[in-house]
Amino acid sequence: MTGEAENDCLFCKIVAGQIPATIVRETETTLAFRDINPQAPTHVLVIPKAHYKNAAELAAGAPQLAADVLAATQAVADDEKLDSYRTVFNTGAGAGQTVWHAHAHVLGGRGLEWPPG
Template identity: 75%
Template structure:
């Protein structure tokens, strides 16, 4: 069921503490941890603790948690002392999503080009 932890979801397992992560922030509804394959000097993932396959489905089903996720992404950027940063939500494999649990990438610490690629 959507919103419930999924047995085969990497991020659900990280949120449950079953798989270790380098956690930088945690709230009642979100968890932020360093990406294991960083694409920038600062690369932190912010996930909701509830399972939804992507940001759009999270926002449609649980807008308050989607707002928490975005707020926490900003908090992470502040704590990492990023003056400029990018928040990325990939949706679908064609956009680079590899874990189908909603999550934001907080990227910073280097110049970001546009278009992103």
């Protein structure tokens, strides 16, 4: 069921404390941690603690939670002292989503050209 933890989800396991992560920020509804394969000097993932498959499912099923995730991305950028940063939601395998739990990438600390890769 949407919103409930899934046993085989990597990010649900991080939320539950079953898998370690370098946590940089936590709220009642969100968790932010460093990406283990950073693509920029600052690369933090911000996730809702509740399980939603992707950003579209999150926005449709829990709009306030989606807003909490976006607010947390700004807080991470402030904490990391980023004056410029990129927030990315990959939705679907063709867009590079590899973990099926909605998450925002906060990338910064270097110039980020557009369009990306």
